Amino acid sequence: MEKLQAFKVYLNQPRKAVIVTHFKPDADALGSSLGLAGFLKKKGHKVQVVTPSDFPHFLAWMPGSQDVIALSKESPEPEKKALDAIAKADVIFCLDFSSLNRINDLGEVVKKSKAKKVMIDHHLEPENFADFVQWDSKAASTAGLVFELIKELDEESHMDEAIANCLYAGLMTDTGGFRHSNTTQKEFLIASELVGFGADPSNVSKQIYDNNSVERLRLVGFVLNEKLKTLPEYNTAYITLSQDELKKYGSQTGDTEGLVNYGLSVKGMKLAVILYDRKEEIKLSFRSVGDFNVNDFARKHFEGGGHKNASGGSSKLTLEETLKKFLEVLPLYKDQLN
Ligand code: 5GP
Ligand code: MN
Numbered sequence: 001m002e003k004l005q006a007f008k009v010y011l012n013q014p015r016k017a018v019i020v021t022h023f024k025p026d027a028d029a030l031g032s033s034l035g036l037a038g039f040l041k042k043k044g045h046k047v048q049v050v051t052p053s054d055f056p057h058f059l060a061w062m063p064g065s066q067d068v069i070a071l072s073k074e075s076p077e078p079e080k081k082a083l084d085a086i087a088k089a090d091v092i093f094c095l096d097f098s099s100l101n102r103i104n105d106l107g108e109v110v111k112k113s114k115a116k117k118v119m120i121d122h123h124l125e126p127e128n129f130a131d132f133v134q135w136d137s138k139a140a141s142t143a144g145l146v147f148e149l150i151k152e153l154d155e156e157s158h159m160d161e162a163i164a165n166c167l168y169a170g171l172m173t174d175t176g177g178f179r180h181s182n183t184t185q186k187e188f189l190i191a192s193e194l195v196g197f198g199a200d201p202s203n204v205s206k207q208i209y210d211n212n213s214v215e216r217l218r219l220v221g222f223v224l225n226e227k228l229k230t231l232p233e234y235n236t237a238y239i240t241l242s243q244d245e246l247k248k249y250g251s252q253t254g255d256t257e258g259l260v261n262y263g264l265s266v267k268g269m270k271l272a273v274i275l276y277d278r279k280e281e282i283k284l285s286f287r288s289v290g291d292f293n294v295n296d297f298a299r300k301h302f303e304g305g306g307h308k309n310a311s312g313g314s315s316k317l318t319l320e321e322t323l324k325k326f327l328e329v330l331p332l333y334k335d336q337l338n
Contacts, residue, residue, distance in 0.1 A: 001134045001152060008153055010091075010116065010132075016046045018089040018115075022097040023052045023104055024253060027208055029096040030055050031170035032120065032142040034064040036093060038163040039150055048085040052103045056254025058211040062169065063162035071106070073280075083109065091116040096142040096170075098126030098135065099305065120145050123306055124295045137307070140182035143170025144190045161198030168199035169208060176261070177205070181289075181309060219249035223259055230266055234330050234337045237263030240323055241276040260285045270337050275315075275322055282315040282322045292336055301329050 001007060017040055021029040030051070037047045049068045059065060069082045086092065086109055098121040100107030110117070111129060119130035122139040134149050147167050150156060171191055175183045178191070195201060223239055230237045239259060249255070256276055263272030264287045271294070272287045284302050286294035287310050294311040298304035304313020315322040330337075 001132060001149060003132060004152055007118075007132045011040075011043060011045070011153070014044045014046070015090040016088055017048070017091045017093060018085050019047065019049045019093040019095060020086075020103055020106060020110060021049075021051055021095045022102040025051050025053075025055045025059075025096070026257065027059055027173035028141045028143055028170035030059050030062060030065065030068075031166040031168075031173075032095045032146045033093075034062045034068075035143060035163045035166035035170070036095065036120070036146045037064050038160070038166065039146075039155070039158050042158040042160070043155070048089075050082045050085060050106070052106050054253050056257065057252060058208050058254060059169075061207045062166050064166070082106070086110070086113060086115075089113070089115045091118060093118045093120065094130065095120050095146070096123075097121060098123050100127060100129060101303075120149065124308070125299070125305060138182075138184075140180070140184070140187045141171045141174035143167040143174070144187065147190055147194065156197075159197040164194045164197035164199035165204055168194045168201065169204050172201070172204060173208060177209075182307070213250070213252070213255075215250040216252075216255045219246075219251060219255060220259065220262075222249065224262060228263060228266075230263075230269070231330070232268075234334060235268055235270040236330065236337060237266050237269045237272045238323070238326070239263060239274040240319055241274070242319055243277045243279060246276065256283075256285075260287050263287070264289065271333075273326065275319060275326065277319050278314075282317065282319055284313045284315065284322070284326075286311045286313070292333070297333070301325070 019033045019037055021033045033049050037049050040047045051070045054070050069078050071078055092110055092115045098119055117130040118132045120134040122137055122142055124137050126135055134145050139145050175187055227239045260272050260274040270289055270292050274285050276283055286298055288294045293308050295306050295308055298311040298313040302313025302315055306312055
C-alpha cells in the first residue's frame with residue numbers, strides 16, 4: 001500500500017469502520033470483508049459489514065456472516081441500519097470492487113460520505129475515490145490482498161482460524177480452486193500461510209462446492225441438457241435463463257454461480273457467457289481463455305468489467321434482446337476468437 005505508514009498511524013486509534021462489498025457478493029467479496037472485519041475487531045475497532053444485497057447460502061458458515069447488514073429491496077429496515085452505520089463511520093473500506101456502481105445506490109452514499117475511504121481490490125480500471133488503496137490487478141483475489149496488507153502492517157499476530165478460513169475461501173474461489181490462469185506461485189504461498197493460521201481447505205471446499213440443494217443440481221442438469229448452446233465459428237458457448245426457468249428450479253442467490261464455466265469447459269471454446277434474468281436487469285457473466293479480453297468486452301457492450309478472463313455486466317433490455325445484441329456484436333470479434 002502507498003502511504004502505508006499513514007494508514008498504520010490512522011489505525012492505531014480505535015475507529016468506527018464500515019466494510020462494503022459488491023452487489024450479490026461472492027466468496028471473495030464476503031470472505032475478504034469478513035476476514036478484514038475479524039482483523040479490525042481484534043485491533044479494537046468497531047466494525048460493521050454491509051452488503052448491497054443478500055449473499056449465497058453457501059457462505060453463511062463464514063464467521064461473522066450473521067452480523068452482516070444485507071440490504072434487500074423487500075425490507076426497508078436493514079437499509080436504515082446500513083445508512084446509520086455509514087453516517088457514523090470514520091472509515092469506509094470498499095472491498096472487491098472499484099467502480100462505485102457495483103454497490104448500486106450505496107455508491108452515492110459512499111461517495112458523499114466524509115469518512116476516510118480505503119479501497120482493497122483487484123479489478124481492472126479502478127475508479128479513483130479512496131484515500132488509501134491496496135490495489136493489484138495481478139492479485140488473484142481481494143482476500144489475498146487483505147492478507148498481504150495485514151502482513152505489511154506487521155500485524156500477523158492478529159491472524160486466527162476464523163480470519164484465515166474467510167480469506168482462504170476468497171482465494172480458493174477466485175482462482176477456481178487454484179486452476180485459473182491467475183494462479184501463480186504467490187497464490188500457493190498465501191494459501192500455505194493461511195493454512196498455517198488454521199484455514200481448513202477441505203472444509204472450506206466442502207462448505208462452498210458441496211452444499212448444493214437438489215433443485216440447484218436439477219438446474220445444472222437442465223442447463224446442460226437444454227440451455228447450453230455453442231457457436232463453433234466463434235468458439236463461443238452461451239446459456240440463457242429466463243425468470244420462469246429460474247423459478248421452476250426454485251433458484252436462490254448463488255445458484256447461477258459457476259454455470260458459465262460449463263460453457264468454457266467445452267473443447268475448443270474461447271468465450272463463454274451466461275445471460276440470466278434478475279428481474280431488475282439482465283445479468284451477464286463472461287469467461288474466456290487466453291488473450292480474449294472479457295473486461296474490455298463487458299465494458300464496451302454491457303456496462304460492466306472485471307478481469308481479462310472473467311467479467312460481468314448487465315443490460316436493461318429483455319433477455320431476448322440482450323442475447324440478440326450479444327449475437328450481433330460477436331462477429332466483430334471473429335478474428336480474435338479464432
Ligand atoms: P461473475 O461473472 O462471477 O459475477 O463476475 C466475474 C468478475 O467480474 C468478478 O470479478 C466480478 O467482480 C466482475 N463483475 C461481475 N459483474 C460485474 C459488473 O456488472 N460490473 C463490473 N465492473 N464488474 C463485474
Ligand atoms: Mn474478487
